[in-house]
Amino acid sequence: MTDMRAEDCDFDENDDFDQNEDFGENRVSPEFLKLLEATVQSAGAYVIPSDNLRPHTLEAARDYSSDRRGTYVLAKFALTIAILGCVSLPVIDRLASWHDRVNSPTTSQILEIAQKKSVGIDWGLFEAFSELRQNQASRFPTQVLKRK
Amino acid sequence: MSNPTSFSERVRESAQCIAESGAAALSGLYDLTSMRLVRFAVTITRNQHDAEDAVQAALVRVDGNAKLLSRADSPWPYLLQMVRNESLLILRRKRRVAIVSNLTDLRTHRSVDEVEKEESYRAVWMAIRSLPVEQSEVVVLKIWEELTFAQIAEVLGLPAATAASRYRYAMQKLACELRSKTAEVLL
Numbered sequence: 001m002t003d004m005r006a007e008d009c010d011f012d013e014n015d016d017f018d019q020n021e022d023f024g025e026n027r028v029s030p031e032f033l034k035l036l037e038a039t040v041q042s043a044g045a046y047v048i049p050s051d052n053l054r055p056h057t058l059e060a061a062r063d064y065s066s067d068r069r070g071t072y073v074l075a076k077f078a079l080t081i082a083i084l085g086c087v088s089l090p091v092i093d094r095l096a097s098w099h100d101r102v103n104s105p106t107t108s109q110i111l112e113i114a115q116k117k118s119v120g121i122d123w124g125l126f127e128a129f130s131e132l133r134q135n136q137a138s139r140f141p142t143q144v145l146k147r148k
Numbered sequence: 149m150s151n152p153t154s155f156s157e158r159v160r161e162s163a164q165c166i167a168e169s170g171a172a173a174l175s176g177l178y179d180l181t182s183m184r185l186v187r188f189a190v191t192i193t194r195n196q197h198d199a200e201d202a203v204q205a206a207l208v209r210v211d212g213n214a215k216l217l218s219r220a221d222s223p224w225p226y227l228l229q230m231v232r233n234e235s236l237l238i239l240r241r242k243r244r245v246a247i248v249s250n251l252t253d254l255r256t257h258r259s260v261d262e263v264e265k266e267e268s269y270r271a272v273w274m275a276i277r278s279l280p281v282e283q284s285e286v287v288v289l290k291i292w293e294e295l296t297f298a299q300i301a302e303v304l305g306l307p308a309a310t311a312a313s314r315y316r317y318a319m320q321k322l323a324c325e326l327r328s329k330t331a332e333v334l335l
Contacts, residue, residue: 028323036323037291042265043272044292048257049186050200057178057204061171061211068212 104132156224163223166214174211181224182207185231187292191276191284192235196253198242202234209234222302225295229303232285275325283318290315 028036113131114124162177182203189199209230210217220226254273276284289300297315301308 028320032323033319036319036326039268039326040272040276040287040291040322043269044187045183046256046266046269046273047187047190047196047254049182049203050196050255053182053186053200053204054175054178057182057207058171058175060204061174061208064208064212065171 156222159223159227160218160220163210163214163218166211167218171211174207177210178207181227184293185227188228188285188288189231189235190254191288192232192281193239194277194281196255198238199235202231202238205234205237206230222299224293225299225303228289228293229305232303271326272322275322278325279318279321283314283321286311286314287318287322 110124110128111121113128114121117124117127119127158180159177162173162180165173165176185203185206186196186199189202190196193199193202206227210227217223217226256269276287279287285304286300289295289303290297295303297308297311300311300315304311
């Protein structure tokens with residue numbers, strides 16, 4: 001301890017010094033430095049974690065991991081729905097166009113035709129049915145059949 | 149104290165176990181590192197409760213992505229860096245100026261044959277607490293974690309020469325502090 005030259009601690013604490021810089025009057029001898037390091041080293045195990053830190057940490061990790069898993073499942077579900085939506089929209093459009101072609105006339109359409117042609121409801125049904133068959137026949141590829 | 153390289157490898161093995169088995173394997177890493185991490189975090193936060201929060205947050209992060217730790221070049225300095233970042237986050241969030249004049253927040257341990265040394269331990273911890281954080285963390289990493297200045301520089305994100313000079317200043321200050329308290333501390 002008598003080797004120590006640091007009589008007071010008023011040295012500049014500026015950080016950016018060269019490693020080999022001379023610390024002048026504040027220099028500590030190597031022997032004293034070793035003793036000091038050993039003293040500090042011995043106090044290393046004096047502070048320990050609280051008893052409840054272990055269960056708290058493990059519980060927090062479990063919660064975090066289950067939250068992450070839940071978020072992952074939710075994200076996967078949302079992605080699947082989005083992909084399904086993207087794929088099914090064109091299919092639904094296509095099906096809707098086919099639906100118009102094969103759909104039979106509704107009662108209101110029959111009534112409308114009957115009123116338009118000034119006939120009764122039974123005759124209106126016949127007219128509507130004829131119109132439907134004509135529409136279907138016009139869409140059917142008849143030219144191929146005619147050639148045959 | 150174990151060799152830092154072999155300790156780093158043990159940390160890597162624990163991280164690999166977590167990556168393979170999930171949260172259940174975290175207890176292994178906790179048992180291996182918690183004491184060291186808490187004492188390092190305490191030097192930054194100046195409060196054991198905050199230090200434990202930082203350690204907990206860091207370990208939960210490790211559990212979330214253990215591969216990051218197991219693939220690191222030096223897992224132990226990497227984990228220390230994680231704890232340091234968490235500690236600084238907590239400090240920033242609390243905006244508390246650390247003025248600590250006692251050790252009442254610390255949970256301490258001493259065996260029966262070390263009762264007479266307790267005074268010395270307390271003096272050392274008080275002296276470390278009296279240092280600026282920039283210096284005390286270098287002391288902890290150098291003496292308790294036995295890291296090289298290059299590794300310390302990696303953990304703290306500064307040049308090795310700066311870490312070395314901070315260490316020198318810290319040791320000079322510790323010498324002053326401990327000498328002024330009692331000569332017995334250093335014997």
